[in-house]
Amino acid sequence: MIVIDVVSGFFASIGRSVLGLLAATGRLAIFAGLIVSHLVRPPFYFGELGRQLMRIGYFSLPVVGLTTLFTGAALALQIYAGGARFSAETVVPSIVAIGIVRELGPVLGGLMVAGRVSSSIAAEIGTMRVTEQIDALSTLSTDPIKYLVLPRVLAATLALPVLVLIGDVIGVMGGYLVGTARLGFNPANYIRNTLDFLEVGDVTSGLWKAATFGFIIGLMGCFHGYNSGRGAQGVGQATTNAVVTASVLILAANYVLTEAFF
């Protein structure tokens, strides 16, 4: 009897977790659908969108720039060390460029922005929820999804490709600096090798990834903030959940998109 209770309790706990996951997925899908539906329905808050573009895009530039700069530099050293084993040191410029543009720029940029922006959006909207500011918006004839959520999600989706594009250039520059100053590459040859082997598809696939990651970052920040629990603990939990889910979804989406662009 005890064994049956333990076994049924075990399966019940799995069932509850699965149901919880499905319910959360459903709520997220409805939330995302609501955001998208507001894209085509006026009024539009362009001022809010502009403010969020500055906050999410412009102010994330140093983080993304530094991340890709050091990543490009380290990548050049690693590829040189690996390539030297079979006398293929000359591939450093092209592999740094392809690695940064196709993979590391969007993924590391996305993860850094997820840490910076998802958390801040979740904390801000969560605090607004806890302090009844979201209820106040509704009573002031303003749809909170349209006024708060849509500008943030849209700004993240639009800003991330631009950030990643700039990050790509800086990342390649990181490789160039190490390649020319430390590994003895000729500057002109390094640039020529970079440009010769890089294709338009490499860049565009990275930018599509960046736009998807931007959407995920905005969506997760807003979703967890909007559904934040009560009090400081609820807001703290929402912030953590936003960063964790955004980061995991970015990595999962990266695999799916890489398969698609492969």
Place this chain on the structure above:
Amino acid sequence: MAETPRIELLDLHKAFGENRVLAGVNLKVMPGESVVIIGGSGTGKSVTLKCILGLLLHDRGEIRIDGAPVERIDRRAFLRNFGMLFQGGALFDSLPVWRNVSFRLLQARKPLSRTQAHSLAVAKLGRVGLGPEVADRYPAELSGGMQKRVGLARAIATDPALIFFDEPTAGLDPIMAGVINDLIRELVEEMGATAVTITHDMTTVRTVADHVAMLHGGVVRWAGPVEDMDGCGDPYVDQFIHGRAAGPIAAIR
């Protein structure tokens, strides 16, 4: 013919999981009347207001606005003529005070210009006893009493016909609470608005109310004119208004 209530709650039920907060609330608020809902913490006062506003969906029963079920009314039109003072002020931290006060008018389909909105905000702030210098500050730079007044100015910015006040004196010192109570009474009389206030502050009840309804156990325990409250003979109301620990309402809930 009898006048149609501005707001009517019929057998309103609302539960959160196992917790039955409203278990058949019946209440009428007549036009131009100031009704105060009293009751202990957790008796469902705020839930009642949020159900009326559609911020929470009720489980059972009916809410009527001007005789029409709330599901069928034009929500936009209803909200255009509505103002609310939230318990904590609920001012938008990221906006200066003047934009908080004139928020609705700046977001309207035909918005006011910034100059007009600023002037209107300064006028409304003056009406609640705040000087024009407050207009350009941010909510975080104001004291609790000033934030409440800004919230009040925002609630009356469009001279609404219906105003809700959620614990208007919570967290204020007695003098500031008295100022807010007097302001609410003045504004309601001056604008001829219908007002619903929820509070457990008896000074607010006596200053603001025409009618009082006491919520307890998920239902309206007693309702009547404020002048009948002291002699109503209901032991729950009696215990509550005198703040006694002994009585039918358990002190520890």
